[in-house]
């Protein structure tokens with residue numbers, strides 16, 4: 001049985017809930033972000049729902065779990081619970097932060113403290129799950145010292161009826177909790193621009209434009225692997241925040257800065273921290289070709305990467321016959337490094353060479 005402790009961490013106090021918390025709990029759970037990512041909550045969420053939750057919380061303590069409210073200066077700022085541990089000493093945590101207290105490290109501080117507390121009371125492994133689209137919660141997991149352990153495909157249904165992948169995180173008692181700094185930080189201000197092109201995270205709203213562009217025969221001719229379906233591309237657009245926050249890759253829409261129109265896509269993928277290397281890839285919508293847009297986009301992204309990450313080499317591969325792409329790389333300061341012979345399998349069964357390019361951290365080589 002877990003003890004009904006009061007946990008103090010930084011400016012936060014975590015304590016078992018009391019009747020007087022009901023109003024703040026109701027306001028927090030009635031918020032649209034809470035409703036979106038906690039689809040099992042009643043919606044709208046009323047005071048009577050909060051009162052029912054307080055009874056459940058009491059039963060949870062009685063059954064061997066824990067339920068805390070998080071307070072700061074005596075005010076409610078969120079809730080965090082620990083499910084009843086299983087036979088093997090594994091327990092799952094879940095949290096919600098009041099809309100008025102978000103973005104101030106409340107969830108990550110509380111999750112770290114509750115996990116440490118659970119380890120002190122016989123629990124040996126703590127899990128948490130966050131929807132692949134819940135970027136704030138994914139970031140909380142990393143900041144609270146959890147490691148990603150996998151993706152449970154279509155494991156939960158959101159309120160809009162779509163099934164969503166859940167990212168599973170675990171922390172073991174004795175895990176060395178590393179720095180919370182992400183290998184790929186988000187863009188300060190959310191986007192990059194040189195006044196002509198604008199790079200912003202590829203989002204669900206871009207799925208139509210993105211899918212149409214990939215289906216263009218001029219783009220498809222140089223794509224690797226089978227053509228993607230609309231479902232593949234829509235799902236990909238919804239995963240971009242997860243890939244970024246987990247340091248796997250960055251997927252960006254290239255926009256015409258003047259009109260905001262979708263002009264193309266640029267990505268930083270195959271991120272290998274051990275080598276300090278990542279690969280850049282890109283495509284443009286037909287109407288935006290021949291204007292130097294992609295050279296600008298590649299330059300912006302590479303220069304941001306060298307200024308804001310530990311990457312040392314940005315590499316690219318182009319099919320031997322793809323002269324337009326090779327000109328982009330040359331103009332964006334890349335040098336040719338060699339040829340991977342017969343790397344790409346074409347639909348007719350032929351195999352063609354790949355030209356390997358790289359731009360290194362440091363001054364651009366003279367042209």
Ligand SMILES: CC(C)(COP(=O)(O)OP(=O)(O)OC[C@H]1O[C@@H](n2cnc3c(N)ncnc32)[C@H](O)[C@@H]1OP(=O)(O)O)[C@@H](O)C(=O)NCCC(=O)NCCS
Nearest residue numbers: 034037096097102103104105106107108130135136137139
């Ligand atoms: C998830 C939630 C608990 C986070 O609480 P919080 O106290 O605001 O979280 P933190 O302040 O510790 O961290 C949020 C982090 O996510 C980042 N973030 C938030 N939204 C983001 C977005 N859309 N894209 C990128 N980053 C985002 C913030 O920048 C911050 O990271 P940083 O400190 O590196 O800048 C809160 O948003 C919430 O209550 N959501 C609804 C309920 C919920 O989702 N619960 C979890 C279910 S798994």
